[in-house]
Amino acid sequence: MEIRFLKRVISFLSGVLWTLSILSLFFTFTTLLQYSVAEAIIYTLILAIFWLFLLILVEMAHLQIEKFRELRRQTQLLERIARKLDA
Numbered sequence: 001m002e003i004r005f006l007k008r009v010i011s012f013l014s015g016v017l018w019t020l021s022i023l024s025l026f027f028t029f030t031t032l033l034q035y036s037v038a039e040a041i042i043y044t045l046i047l048a049i050f051w052l053f054l055l056i057l058v059e060m061a062h063l064q065i066e067k068f069r070e071l072r073r074q075t076q077l078l079e080r081i082a083r084k085l086d087a
Helices: 003-032 037-086
Strands: none
Touching: 003 037
């Protein structure tokens, strides 16, 4: 799979996750607010932890792609240096 395409997919997924997290946290808090403020805060915090975990996973995937690109660039530079030293 093309690296640029994969980066775009991950960026899109990150945006979707942020949007879903904000909307779900808002609706959860407003729905549970009619029962109890403490209950609404507790359940919203639990849900926030879930969304932040998913966002961290997506960011880790983005970092791994950046790491792969940097390693590939360094490998090309080292191969060029090795060819110049052999000549």
